[in-house]
Structures are given as structure tokens and as C-alpha cells.
Amino acid sequence: MYEEILEDIAHNSALRETNTAVKLATGTGAILLCLLSPGFLAPLFVAVTLVLALVFLARVDIHTLLHVYTAPALFALFSILAIVLVSGGGECFWRWQPFPWFALSLSRDGINQGTLVLARFAGGTTALAFIALTTPMTDLFAVMKRARIPDEVTDLAMIIYRTIFVIMAHVVQVYRAQVMRLGYSTFRESVRSFATLCGAVFIASWEAGEDLVRAMEARCYDGKFAVLGRDRPPAPLSVAAVTLFFLTTGALAVTTAEITLL
Amino acid sequence: MHIMEGFLPLPWAVFWWVVALPCLAFGIYQLKRILSADREALPLLGVTGGFIFILSSLKLPSVTGSCSHPTGTGLSAVCFGPFVTSVICAIVLLFQSLFLAHGGLSTLGANIISMGVIGPVAGWAVYRVLRDTRVHVYLTIFSACAIADLVTYVVTSLELALAYPAEVGGVASSFVLFLGIFAITQVPLAIVEGIVLALVFKYIVTLKPEILVRLRVFPEEKIRAAAGDAQ
Numbered sequence: 001m002y003e004e005i006l007e008d009i010a011h012n013s014a015l016r017e018t019n020t021a022v023k024l025a026t027g028t029g030a031i032l033l034c035l036l037s038p039g040f041l042a043p044l045f046v047a048v049t050l051v052l053a054l055v056f057l058a059r060v061d062i063h064t065l066l067h068v069y070t071a072p073a074l075f076a077l078f079s080i081l082a083i084v085l086v087s088g089g090g091e092c093f094w095r096w097q098p099f100p101w102f103a104l105s106l107s108r109d110g111i112n113q114g115t116l117v118l119a120r121f122a123g124g125t126t127a128l129a130f131i132a133l134t135t136p137m138t139d140l141f142a143v144m145k146r147a148r149i150p151d152e153v154t155d156l157a158m159i160i161y162r163t164i165f166v167i168m169a170h171v172v173q174v175y176r177a178q179v180m181r182l183g184y185s186t187f188r189e190s191v192r193s194f195a196t197l198c199g200a201v202f203i204a205s206w207e208a209g210e211d212l213v214r215a216m217e218a219r220c221y222d223g224k225f226a227v228l229g230r231d232r233p234p235a236p237l238s239v240a241a242v243t244l245f246f247l248t249t250g251a252l253a254v255t256t257a258e259i260t261l262l
Numbered sequence: 263m264h265i266m267e268g269f270l271p272l273p274w275a276v277f278w279w280v281v282a283l284p285c286l287a288f289g290i291y292q293l294k295r296i297l298s299a300d301r302e303a304l305p306l307l308g309v310t311g312g313f314i315f316i317l318s319s320l321k322l323p324s325v326t327g328s329c330s331h332p333t334g335t336g337l338s339a340v341c342f343g344p345f346v347t348s349v350i351c352a353i354v355l356l357f358q359s360l361f362l363a364h365g366g367l368s369t370l371g372a373n374i375i376s377m378g379v380i381g382p383v384a385g386w387a388v389y390r391v392l393r394d395t396r397v398h399v400y401l402t403i404f405s406a407c408a409i410a411d412l413v414t415y416v417v418t419s420l421e422l423a424l425a426y427p428a429e430v431g432g433v434a435s436s437f438v439l440f441l442g443i444f445a446i447t448q449v450p451l452a453i454v455e456g457i458v459l460a461l462v463f464k465y466i467v468t469l470k471p472e473i474l475v476r477l478r479v480f481p482e483e484k485i486r487a488a489a490g491d492a493q
Contacts, residue, residue, distance in 0.1 A: 007361050027367075028367060031267065031268070031366070031367060031368055032272075032368075034268055035268070035271065035272040035275065035368060036272060043268070068363045069363075071362065071363065071364055072264075072266040072267075072363065072364065074447070075264070075265075075266050076266060076269075078443045078444060078446075078447075079266075079269060079422060079440075079443075081443065082422070082426075082436075082439050082440050082443050083426045085439065086426060086427075086428035086429065086435065086436045086439055087426060087428070087429060088428075088429030088430065089429060097430065101430065101431040101434070101435055102428075102430065102431050102435045102438060102439075103428070103429070103430035103431070103435070104439070105429070107429075113426075117268070117269060120268035120269070121266055121267065121268040121269060122268070123268060124266075124267030124268025124269075124366060124368065125266060125267050125268065125363060125366070127267070128267045128359055128360075128363055128366055128367065129363050131360060132359070132360045132361065132362075132363055135360075137357070137360065137361070140360070150290055150294070152290065152293050152294055152297055152304075153290060153293070153349065153353070155304060156293070156304065156307060156308055156311065156349070156350070156353060157311075157353045157356075157357075158308075159304065159305055159307075159308025159309070159311070159312075160308050160311035160312050160315065160350070160353055160354065160357065161357070162308070162312075163308055163309045163311070163312025163313075164312045164315050164316060164357070164361075166312070167309075167312050167313065167316045168316060171316055171320070191454065191457060191458060191461070192461070194320070194458055195457075195458045195459075195461030195462050195464075195465060196461075196465060197320070198317060198320070198332075198458065198459070198462040198465075199461070199462040199463075199464075199465025199466055199469070200465070201313060201316060201317070202313055202462060202465075202466055203465075203466060203469060203470050203473070205309040205310070205312060205313040206306070206309065206470070206473055208309050208312075209305045209306040209308065209309035209310075210305075210306075212305040212308070212309070213305045213306070216305065221301075
């Protein structure tokens, strides 16, 4: 339940030592290309290529990768269903109009629109997973500093990052103790146990914050955190591979712009 | 409720980023003001962000069987105010997309507006209206958290409806459909989140009421009275 955080996988990824800027450019560039593509084949190509890169280059377990898609899947299912039903146009296979201002239909353009959104979702989520599963957050803090994001925001982000792991250890302990005592056996019990868990976490967070204030004061904290960025220069081979990936996706987006599912 | 990566067409993704940036700039200004006045506030704000992240990654007991997570932004807005909540929420949303693959980078602007700005402001407004009335503190917390959650879901539906207007009836018709579809999971979720966070509040009132007194969430006598009721 709580151990599914992707940060641990990123630390053990085979692409961990690859230059951060190259990995970020790959992920964000792929997201942008998915959104710019008018056809569904280019985003699908992005999804397939990045899944292969994650499995064979980053050595990410395929089950972990599938798990990444389960959380957004429900949202995707409901949203794409709605997009298909409201987007009309072209040949109509089914139509229901209960009010003059409201109609649901299953049409050629609606299905094509739904396919495009599904492909963009698959490509975009895989690109996001590529960043998440190969780049630990600590590497991103150095990028945030270089990008001149205000120090207060970077410092706050670093404390949030640190606190997550402190609190998570506490949550896992309390949750396991609750499960052992059948705290989640019925819906009513679950609500009560969950509220107790959250309350305990809130108090633990507050106490962790007070401890942190004392620890930082004791170490002469002057309002600024130091960030030690350790980044490797980009390897020519990885830059060439990413460039080739972008060019192929871009070419595919242009040449397959008119291709639709129906 | 996050809009996932790839769901918003590029013009709408850019539009929501442009709307979110001034809100974030104002939140960062408020954050700088708080930190220049009280340096000790930084670790406390940091742990608040950690708390929201952990809270939003926990699975809420669900009546519909769906995988539902609380937003926690209502409780944060009540305790720390809506503007600081927006900055914390932006960082938490970025972490959620990079730690858990929930949400996205192109949709971050839209998610900041719904979950980090309008939802918390709505929850905070309800809390401010009820705070000095005779309404019980737990009912106030329930209402603020449930409304923050419901408004987040309404705004998310509107963001999707604007991006995908219906062939018949346009944005309004599409908005009704998105509201109806997400209501299946989001309305029970908002009610359960309201109940859970009211119980969380009761737990804090019972064990550590001094935190709530220091944050000036309610007048001290109201918190003492609630602590008396809880025991």
C-alpha cells in the first residue's frame, strides 16, 4: 500500500547515472510531442518506445510498470467514455437525446477522438513514468536550483521530500498494527482506523517539524540550504539516441496525421 | 482528483498553466513574507506538505469499490490558509506526478487550479463563515473538507468540459456529463473524506489541542469545549 513509491525504483534504475537533463528532456519532449501530434500513432510509438527503454535499458520490472498505469486507469476509463459520448460528427452508430440541449452518441469522430486521447494518455503517462522511474528527486533539486526557482520553494520542496520518508515509516508501523488488530475488517472500522492513522500522522508530522527546527538551529541554519548537485556530462550516445527518438516521433506525427482508427 | 497526463489538448494545458502562475506567484510572495517574519515556519510548512502528500497517497475506505485518495487540502487550508496551501499543493502535485505517476506535468497547471487554488479557497471560505457561529467545530471541519473536495471535482469537470465541448449543448452539456460520471466516485469520496478529516480533527483535539490553539484554527474556548465533548 505505502511501499509503491517510485522513488526507490529510480535510485536502483540502470539509467540512474545518465545525465539528468537528458532524461528530463526525453520525458518532457515526449509529452510535448504526444500533445502536438494530431494522429494517435505517434503517441502510441512514444508509449511503446519508452516502455522498451524502461524495461531493457533502465531494467524496470514489467509488473512495476503495469502497476504505474492502474492508478490513473479509472480516471482514464471514465473520462474517455465521456469524451467519446459527447464528441459527435461523422457517421453515427447510436444516438440518445433525452433533452434538446443534451445528447449522447457513438459516432465515428467521437471514437476517433477517444482513441487519440487514449493514445496521448498512454504516451504521456509512459513519458512521466520514464522520468519518475529513472530520476530520483534529489537530482531534480539541483536542476531546480540551476533553473533559478526561488530558494524558498526549493528549500520547502527539499523539506517536504525529507519529511515524506520520516512520516511514511510512521504510517507503515501504525497501519500494520491496525491491520493485525482487524482495524480494516468492516467499512465502519476502516473509517475509524483510517481517521486514527491520519490523526497520528498529523501529530507525528508536527513533532517531526519541531525536531527539525531544533536540529537546524543547532547546526547554525541561516535560512538557506546547500544543494550538492552531482551530475554526469551527457554521453554523446544518449544525446544521439534521444535526438533520433524525437526526429522519428516528429516524422511519424507529420506523416500519420490523417490516419484514424475508423 | 487529478487530470492525468495527456488528457488536456496543448492550448488548454498552456491556458491553465498561465492561470496558475499568478496564483503561485502570490503564494510564493506570501510564503516569503511568512518566512522572513518567522524562520521556524519553514520546517513546519515542510512537514505540512509531507503530511498532505502522505494523506493523498493513502487509500480511503471506499463504498464504491474504487481506488480513492483524500486530497487533504481542506484540512491544510483550515490550518494554514488557502494561499500557502496553494504553494504546498503545487509542490505536492509535482511530487505525486514524479513519485506516484498521479497527475501529470502538462496538466499540472489545471490540477493546481482545481486542487491547489479553488478547492482550498472554497473549503476555507466555508470554514471562515462557520468558524464564529454556533456550529460545532467538527461539523465545520466536515463541511470545509467535504466542500473543498466537491469543488475540486466540479472544477476538474469544468476543465475537461472546456477542453471537450459536446456536439449538442457545447460546454454546458459536456460539463453535466463529466459531473454525472465522476459523481459516482467523487460524491461518496467527498462525504467520506469530510467524515475522516473531522475524526482526524477530533483525534488532534483530544491528544494535542495546543497545536490547534497555536495555529488559531478556532478560538481557544471552542477547542477546549470540543476537547471536553471528545472525552
